[in-house]
Amino acid sequence: MSDEVELVIIGKVTDNARRALFESFSALRSKGVKKINLRAFMQRASLEYIEGLREFLLANMVTSIRLYEHDLSELRDVLERLVKGGKEVFAISGEEPLRSQVLDLLNSLKSGG
Amino acid sequence: MFDVILTTDRTMMTNHHGKEFLGFMATGPALGLPEPIWLWVCAPKMKTDDVGRAWQAPYGMRKIEAVLMDAGFKVATIDPDRLDKHLRRAKVLLLSHHDYFALCPPSSEWWSVTKKEPVNAKSFRRLMERPALREAKRRGLKIIAGGPAAWQWLWKVDKWLEWGVDTVVDGEAEKVVADLVSKALNDEPLPRYVYVGVDEVPRLEEIPTIKHASVNGLIEVTRGCPRNCKFCSVTLRPLRHYTFDMIERELKVNVSEGVTDGIIHSEDVLLYGSRGVEPEPDAVIKLHKLVKSYYKKISWSHASLSAIKRAEERHKLVSKVREMICDDNQDYWGVEVGIETGSVNLAKKIMPAKSAPYPAEMWPQVVEDAFAIMHENHIIPAATLILGLPEETEDDVMKTAELLDRLKPYRSLIVPMFFVPMGYFKTHDWFTRVKIRDEHIEVMKRCLDHALYWTNDIKNKFYLKGPSRAPLRWMLKLFLAYVRWRTGNIDKKIEEWKARRDDS
Numbered sequence: 001m002s003d004e005v006e007l008v009i010i011g012k013v014t015d016n017a018r019r020a021l022f023e024s025f026s027a028l029r030s031k032g033v034k035k036i037n038l039r040a041f042m043q044r045a046s047l048e049y050i051e052g053l054r055e056f057l058l059a060n061m062v063t064s065i066r067l068y069e070h071d072l073s074e075l076r077d078v079l080e081r082l083v084k085g086g087k088e089v090f091a092i093s094g095e096e097p098l099r100s101q102v103l104d105l106l107n108s109l110k111s112g113g
Numbered sequence: 114m115f116d117v118i119l120t121t122d123r124t125m126m127t128n129h130h131g132k133e134f135l136g137f138m139a140t141g142p143a144l145g146l147p148e149p150i151w152l153w154v155c156a157p158k159m160k161t162d163d164v165g166r167a168w169q170a171p172y173g174m175r176k177i178e179a180v181l182m183d184a185g186f187k188v189a190t191i192d193p194d195r196l197d198k199h200l201r202r203a204k205v206l207l208l209s210h211h212d213y214f215a216l217c218p219p220s221s222e223w224w225s226v227t228k229k230e231p232v233n234a235k236s237f238r239r240l241m242e243r244p245a246l247r248e249a250k251r252r253g254l255k256i257i258a259g260g261p262a263a264w265q266w267l268w269k270v271d272k273w274l275e276w277g278v279d280t281v282v283d284g285e286a287e288k289v290v291a292d293l294v295s296k297a298l299n300d301e302p303l304p305r306y307v308y309v310g311v312d313e314v315p316r317l318e319e320i321p322t323i324k325h326a327s328v329n330g331l332i333e334v335t336r337g338c339p340r341n342c343k344f345c346s347v348t349l350r351p352l353r354h355y356t357f358d359m360i361e362r363e364l365k366v367n368v369s370e371g372v373t374d375g376i377i378h379s380e381d382v383l384l385y386g387s388r389g390v391e392p393e394p395d396a397v398i399k400l401h402k403l404v405k406s407y408y409k410k411i412s413w414s415h416a417s418l419s420a421i422k423r424a425e426e427r428h429k430l431v432s433k434v435r436e437m438i439c440d441d442n443q444d445y446w447g448v449e450v451g452i453e454t455g456s457v458n459l460a461k462k463i464m465p466a467k468s469a470p471y472p473a474e475m476w477p478q479v480v481e482d483a484f485a486i487m488h489e490n491h492i493i494p495a496a497t498l499i500l501g502l503p504e505e506t507e508d509d510v511m512k513t514a515e516l517l518d519r520l521k522p523y524r525s526l527i528v529p530m531f532f533v534p535m536g537y538f539k540t541h542d543w544f545t546r547v548k549i550r551d552e553h554i555e556v557m558k559r560c561l562d563h564a565l566y567w568t569n570d571i572k573n574k575f576y577l578k579g580p581s582r583a584p585l586r587w588m589l590k591l592f593l594a595y596v597r598w599r600t601g602n603i604d605k606k607i608e609e610w611k612a613r614r615d616d617s
Binding site: 048058065067068 | 268273274306307308309313
């Protein structure tokens, strides 16, 4: 695994999403990841989601983080660009069926679909 | 003229009349004095050149300015009063602050006790809401906020949005800022938030030399700290000591721009050159010899009480440094030290290495011995205590109160601070968690007694002596008279407050 990965969070930062974020983050760190580009995809790009991410951001003290915000409509384009650029992408969502849809999309992009 | 502007509000862009401790007043609201006079006492205007560049600016801002100058950007650090005309052309505005929203101690205590917003937060708000800045933002100005209080934006998301801050950068920014500014200038997407992890902090050779004078000639000699206290974030970064060459270059910058006195900045000045917690006397002596060869007066930013005790007992190092520092130009020097608690139990839990190389069981004795050493050597400490620490018990706080009694004979100011979560504790929600208990009030009262006992001595004999300081002395005398008047019947007021608290 490379030092730098893309962690994509889609939809509202619910308790489930936050829990998944902490778990993914911990797993990535244990694999030696040193920098995470956290990409938040929201219906309307707004800073409200940062309140949802605050606990996660403050808990981190070691790993480099870049937090980018995107409108949900950009999701496919951004994921495509990241996958084509050879980035390792992990997706999180606390909302179903959004989560399954995004994982399907990501798998399809990774397999060249 | 400049594409990139660095600035901050008046309470930061000031040299506090060359008296760093007066800066503490900027963390409070104006009490007993009209706000303009209060601000004149603690944050007088900074001299500027013809275009508004500040003569002295906060050291951290000077580092960022240096990185951007080295990278070829048209950048300047502009005084807040001269900002407006630069905003018409600038494309990127970089902000820094020690306490943007008055959430750090002691601002948060002032606010909590007086119910009045401290002047630092008010001053920063005025900066952000000025029409020229709002207009520049509408035209597309990019705003990047950083500095030691960057984390506060995560608690003030409404202001982040309202004031149009594009990016918040938390951590040592030398290796990330040029890329961010470049993206901002080229209208490329910016991250909303950047955390600089331990693998991204600059190595020693990547830390630039400041290009212009720093506030009160402050020069950094070390980054990081080996003590691993749980409430502190500095300790997470690798320990790096500047070389003598690096230090001398920055001394020359300050002296060449007319700054003749300065502060040695380190989390623990007496551990300069050390790889652990044992002082290295040769390095410390060489450091002071070097700094004193450029500056007339010097002081320390921080030192640990354990290093003070160890350095003196093992090497007579404090006495030797005193012989180098104290001369015709100065007969004392100041330093900030952390007592944090008088409880051995709490010390073991949250700062087991703070007393090292002495065992944590000795912590109260280490504190008392270090205070005695400082008193004898004309070092005037501003000491901090932390109240409301996680796992703190009534007994812990009473141990702190008892220690305060033992420190009464030693010239010092002791400031109680309510716990603000940093380091391992930084996700704790202190806004709702801190409950002021009776024993906290007892500690605060003893700190006030200690301050009132020593303040006149410090002010008249050391800090503000001489005819040129008479106006400041007079203003502070007025303020202290106000404090004495307001606290004359403090016991009655405390009882009334307790009754109100218990009722609610």
